[in-house]
Amino acid sequence: MIREVLRMGDPRLLRISRPVEAFGTPVLEALLQDMRDTMDHLDGAGLAAPQIGVDLRVVIFGVEGNPRYPEAEAVPFTVLVNPVLAALTTEEEEGWEGCLSVPGLRGVVPRIRRLRYTGWDERGNRIEREAEGFHARVVQHECDHLDGILYPMRVRDFSRFGYTDVLFPDGSTAAAE
Numbered sequence: 001m002i003r004e005v006l007r008m009g010d011p012r013l014l015r016i017s018r019p020v021e022a023f024g025t026p027v028l029e030a031l032l033q034d035m036r037d038t039m040d041h042l043d044g045a046g047l048a049a050p051q052i053g054v055d056l057r058v059v060i061f062g063v064e065g066n067p068r069y070p071e072a073e074a075v076p077f078t079v080l081v082n083p084v085l086a087a088l089t090t091e092e093e094e095g096w097e098g099c100l101s102v103p104g105l106r107g108v109v110p111r112i113r114r115l116r117y118t119g120w121d122e123r124g125n126r127i128e129r130e131a132e133g134f135h136a137r138v139v140q141h142e143c144d145h146l147d148g149i150l151y152p153m154r155v156r157d158f159s160r161f162g163y164t165d166v167l168f169p170d171g172s173t174a175a176a177e
Contacts, residue, residue: 002041003034003052005100013101014148017050017057020081023124028058032079032122035060044100045075046138048145051101057082059142063134075135080127083119083143087112088130095137097151098164106168107161109154111137 006013020028031054039047039060046061062077092110099105114132117139121127131139141151155161 001034001037003038005038005042005047005051006053008099008102008150008152010101012053012055013050013145013150015050015055016148017048017055017146019057020120023081023120023122028081028122031056031058032060039100042100045072046142047100048142050145050148057146059083059139059146061138061142063138072134075138078127078129079122080117080119080139080142081122083117083139083146085140085143086116086118088114088116093133093137095134097137097141099141099151101145102150102152104163104165105152105161106164107152107155108157109137109141109151110156111140115139117143 022028031049035047035049035052038052045063046059049056049058059080060078061075063072063075089112091113093113094108094110096106097109113136114130115136116128116130118126118128144151152161
C-alpha cells in the first residue's frame with residue numbers, strides 16, 4: 001500500500017527510532033511492502049520507516065535506472081534493519097541531495113566517501129557491506145532519518161540549497177536521495 005510520506009516540520013521525523021526486536025513477522029513484512037510500494041510510486045532512491053510515521057530502525061534503498069537519478073550508479077535494492085554505519089575514511093564528498101520528506105528542494109551535503117554498513121535483512125540474516133560514492137551517500141541519508149536528522153540539517157552552504165526548479169531551470173536534477 002502506498003503510504004503518505006511525512007514532510008519536514010512534522011515532529012515525528014525528529015525522533016530517534018526504536019530497534020526492531022523480531023524478524024520475519026507479518027507486521028515487519030507489511031511495513032516493508034508498504035515502504036517499497038511508496039518508494040517505487042515516488043521514484044525514490046530510498047525510504048526510512050520514520051518517513052511514513054513508523055518509529056522503527058528500518059530503511060530500504062536501491063537505484064537502477066531511476067528517472068530521478070539518471071546519472072547515478074546502480075545501488076542494489078537493500079532492506080536494512082537496525083543498521084550500524086562505520087566510516088572507512090575521514091574523506092568527505094559533497095553532493096546534491098533531495099528527500100521525499102523535503103519535496104521540491106535540493107541541497108549540497110557533505111558525506112563520508114567510504115563506509116561499512118551492517119545490520120539485518122527482514123528475516124534476520126546479517127548484512128555487512130562496504131560502500132562508496134552515491135551508494136554510501138544513500139545509506140547515510142536514509143540512516144540519518146532513524147536518528148531524526150533531515151539532510152537540510154547537514155547543509156553547510158545555503159547558497160547551494162533551494163527549490164529544484166530554480167536551481168535547475170533546464171529540468172536537470174542533481175541526484176541523490
